[in-house]
Structure formats: structure tokens, C-alpha cells
Amino acid sequence: FNCFSVGAINGALxxxxxxxxxxxxxxxxxxxxxxxxxxxxxxxxxxxxxxGGYVTMSGTSMAAPHxxxxxxxxxxxxxxxxxxxxxxxxxxxxxxxxxPGEDNxxxxxxxxxRRALYFMPPPEGIFPALVSLNISGDGIADPGxxxxxxxxxxxxxxxARDIVANLTALDPRATVLSGxxxxxxxxxxxxxxxxxxxxxxxxxxxxxxxxxxxxxxxYSGGTKDLEFAITAGGAVxxxxxxxxxxxxxxxxxx
Numbered sequence: 001f002n003c004f005s006v007g008a009i010n011g012a013l014x015x016x017x018x019x020x021x022x023x024x025x026x027x028x029x030x031x032x033x034x035x036x037x038x039x040x041x042x043x044x045x046x047x048x049x050x051x052g053g054y055v056t057m058s059g060t061s062m063a064a065p066h067x068x069x070x071x072x073x074x075x076x077x078x079x080x081x082x083x084x085x086x087x088x089x090x091x092x093x094x095x096x097x098x099x100p101g102e103d104n105x106x107x108x109x110x111x112x113x114r115r116a117l118y119f120m121p122p123p124e125g126i127f128p129a130l131v132s133l134n135i136s137g138d139g140i141a142d143p144g145x146x147x148x149x150x151x152x153x154x155x156x157x158x159x160a161r162d163i164v165a166n167l168t169a170l171d172p173r174a175t176v177l178s179g180x181x182x183x184x185x186x187x188x189x190x191x192x193x194x195x196x197x198x199x200x201x202x203x204x205x206x207x208x209x210x211x212x213x214x215x216x217x218x219y220s221g222g223t224k225d226l227e228f229a230i231t232a233g234g235a236v237x238x239x240x241x242x243x244x245x246x247x248x249x250x251x252x253x254x
Contacts, residue, residue: 004087005035008042008063009110016097018105019043022060025104036107037087038094040066070113077156078123089119117156122188127157128217128226134193141230144203146177148196151215153226155186160219165194170212170227173202207233 008022018024019042025035042063049055067090074086093116094109102108132152135141151167163183167176177198186192194215205211208231215226
């Protein structure tokens with residue numbers, strides 16, 4: 001009864017139907033326990049082949065690695081989280097489909113890694129996640145332009161005080177013209193927009209080029225970094241929150 005079962009859905013269809021080959025519950029052990037626990041994409045998944053190259057395959061054997069990868073991300077987010085805490089975070093955060101609540105087709109639902117972070121115990125120190133980039137004017141950073149940049153972040157970690165935020169451009173053709181910003185306190189799940197920083201793009205930047213920035217946080221408990229990219233003349237790119245154990249990527253929109 002302690003097994004974690006994964007069902008397969010067709011992620012290419014809007015209603016995410018359970019695949020015909022995916023077993024339904026209840027468990028054959030007692031004909032009562034609801035199975036699976038969660039579902040994940042398992043139809044027409046591109047994967048590696050044991051003979052080399054890539055192939056497209058379907059099966060719950062394609063859905064289970066999605067969940068294994070989700071577990072790895074949640075473990076990376078908080079290395080001190082227990083297996084039970086990670087399991088609960090995946091189940092309680094899943095997108096409920098089929099019959100309301102847990103059922104024998106979807107289990108708790110389709111996994112949602114980003115939402116699962118809210119059900120995890122917060123890691124030590126602040127953990128900044130990028131939620132928005134606000135560019136002054138028309139919202140687009142063009143070559144040769146100066147603009148104000150506001151960075152919206154959410155603290156997925158623990159509360160911290162006396163935070164100093166410093167923005168630097170990782171490309172020499174971009175310059176941050178304003179200095180540090182001080183933040184008195186950020187509690188767990190606090191969201192705020194930091195800035196506005198005055199940023200200058202060089203005229204030698206081509207439309208469509210990605211320019212990277214690093215937002216460095218220092219506080220009494222340590223440091224954290226948030227790296228993101230802005231496409232010249234185009235849309236905002238996904239942000240990456242870095243910490244001691246690697247990187248977690250979250251999609252954002254401008």
C-alpha cells in the first residue's frame with residue numbers, strides 16, 4: 001500500500017484524457033485502495049533509445065519518469081524534505097481532473113511541479129522565484145534604448161531581513177546605471193517588484209539577441225542569485241533561480 005503509482009495521460013489533447021493503456025484502480029491488493037496516486041504525460045513522448053538516438057514512445061513507463069524528474073526538482077528545491085513531504089506535495093498540488101477529488105482514473109490529478117513548491121517545506125534562507133519583468137514604455141527593450149526595469153519576485157524560502165539586491169548585466173553591451181536596493185524584510189511567499197533599475201542597451205545589440213542579467217541578494221543568512229534574460233526587441237525569457245544545489249527554471253510572461 002506504500003507504493004506510488006503513476007497513470008499516463010495524453011498531454012497533446014486539451015482535456016488530458018487518460019491513455020487507454022493506463023491501468024485504473026482500485027488496487028488489486030484489496031480492491032479498495034485508490035490508484036494511481038497521480039498522472040503525467042505518457043503518450044507520444046520523445047525519449048532516448050537504447051540503440052542510440054531518439055524515439056517516440058508511449059506507456060506508463062514514459063509517465064513515471066516525468067514524476068521521477070518532478071521528485072528530483074522538489075528534492076533539489078529543499079534537500080532536507082522527507083520522501084513523505086515530497087509525495088504529499090505532488091499529490092496535493094496536482095490538477096484535479098475526472099471525478100472531483102481523488103479517483104481511480106487520475107488519482108489526485110496531473111502533476112504540477114510549480115504549484116507543488118507551495119506544498120513543500122520552505123528551504124533555508126530566501127529562495128527568489130522570478131514572476132515578472134516590467135519594462136517601462138512599450139514593455140520592449142530595444143537596442144540603443146534606456147529603460148526602467150522592475151523585477152517581480154516571490155520568496156519561496158524562509159523569512160529574511162536586511163536584504164540588499166544588486167543587479168548586474170552579464171553582457172558588456174548592457175549596463176545597469178542604478179545601484180543597490182535595500183529590502184527590510186521578505187516573508188515566506190511574499191511577492192514584490194524590485195526596482196526600477198535604469199538599464200541601457202547598446203546600439204550594437206541585434207534584435208532577437210538574449211542578454212543575461214543576475215540579481216544578487218545578500219542578507220544576514222547568506223546569499224542567493226536570480227538569473228534571467230531579456231530578448232532585445234522581443235519577449236521576456238524564462239527566469240532561473242540559482243541556489244547552492246543547482247538551478248530551478250520557471251516560466252514567466254512579460
